[in-house]
Amino acid sequence: MRPFDDIDRLAKTPALDRIAAPLRDTVHKVLKRQDVKDALHGVWMGHPLHPVLAQLTVGSFASAGMLDVLPRTRRPATALIAIGMVSAVPTAAAGWADYADGHEEQQRVGVVHAAANGVMLAGYAASLLARARGRSFKGALWGWAALAVGTVGASLGGHMAYHQAMGANHAEGYPHIGPGDWTDVGAADELEEGEPTRRIVGDVGVLVVRRGRTFHALADRCAHASAPLHEGSIVDGDGRGECVVCPWHGSVFRLDTGSVVHGPATAPQPTFRTRVRDGRLELAVTGYPGVPAS
Ligand code: FES
Known part of the structure; x- marks a missing residue:
């Protein structure tokens, strides 16, 4: 022992x-x-x-x-x-x-x-x-x-x-294992307006939210303790743009940058670049949160 x-x-x-x-x-x-x-x-x-x-x-x-x-x-x-x-x-x-x-x-x-x-x-x-x-x-x-x-x-x-990963960044792996190359995740028109939706990109789950012709994509695993963010709600972030609220402990993240508006999370959600090609939505993981994409 x-x-x-x-x-x-x-x-x-x-x-x-x-x-x-x-x-x-x-x-x-x-x-x-x-x-x-x-x-x-x-x-x-x-x-x-x-x-x-x-x-x-x-x-x-x-x-x-x-x-x-x-x-x-x-x-x-x-x-x-x-x-x-x-x-x-x-x-x-x-x-x-x-x-x-x-x-x-x-x-x-x-x-x-x-x-x-x-x-x-x-x-x-x-x-x-x-x-x-x-x-x-x-x-x-x-x-x-x-x-x-x-x-x-x-x-x-x-x-x-x-050992129990309390206070650790549970989304830290995304920039390392998310696909750096553009990856097809389905028809863009299939996504409902403003509905948090989960898509799998390579080996990772991604939260995707559509606003007209704009698509936001964040790591689906909450940085605080791994909750599935696609089960959360979309809210107006006190003048800081639209945000997703984590369903477990209420952390609030901006959809456009992944930055933390309210805790308990302290690390930002990794983001994905998005583009539409021939009606298909494609995603590619951005670099480490806070570091500009190359
Ligand atoms: S798991 Fe998201 S706030 Fe705790």
């Missing part, structure tokens, strides 16, 4: 849903404003915010643990623990926002990840208290204990990101 197989068992433990589901519902009730959710997901920077902030929190705590080993460095270690505690607030907020839009298996691991981090923060609070009372060695002991628990929490977070 490999150590991380046990984490997979956590993901397959429905008993955790008794905690995970109410927590998810509470986050949805608290986080109502779309602009706040988008900010916490990291839509504004095109990358999940939680792992970026976690660098500061984990880095501060780990550095404090090392300084506590060295002579005459307890004061900077204390300052680093204080920085870690303050940065943990936005780090946790961003994490909870992502958690609420995860799937069940991710949320089961997520509650254990959050519990470990909660214990870690309690340990660091005890460490700061001991240091404030002049008991610096006791404070260092609390700090090392908290760091050990935090390492478990961070490992669980890494498992969620790398």
Whole structure:
């Protein structure tokens, strides 16, 4: 049995849903404003915010643990623990926002990840208290204990990101495996006006939407967690052109560029070039999202 197989068992433990589901519902009730959710997901920077902030929190705590080993460095270690505690607030907020839009298996691991981090923060609070009372060695002991628990929490977070693909770009493969050459997908007139439709191009599914003689084509697999976008709805994107709304967690993508209007997705949908030849619609994958087609 490999150590991380046990984490997979956590993901397959429905008993955790008794905690995970109410927590998810509470986050949805608290986080109502779309602009706040988008900010916490990291839509504004095109990358999940939680792992970026976690660098500061984990880095501060780990550095404090090392300084506590060295002579005459307890004061900077204390300052680093204080920085870690303050940065943990936005780090946790961003994490909870992502958690609420995860799937069940991710949320089961997520509650254990959050519990470990909660214990870690309690340990660091005890460490700061001991240091404030002049008991610096006791404070260092609390700090090392908290760091050990935090390492478990961070490992669980890494498992969620790398093994369960939470926060990963699920449409990343399109520019690599979608056909670069023009590929026939059927008669252009067969497509109904404004209807999201799925077409297969080479090995990949594509969402196609017709507007008169204009055809929009995006990767059908949502960048957030692989939902089929052709089952979503087409809406007006607040003055940013027509958009598709993901049927699972409500990410909104522009039809013309694939860019993210609202999260939880932070990566844009890969797009396809379109043309009509002899009444037949042809598609070819564009380069990496945000990079002009050659
Ligand atoms: S799969 Fe979650 S927003 Fe699309």
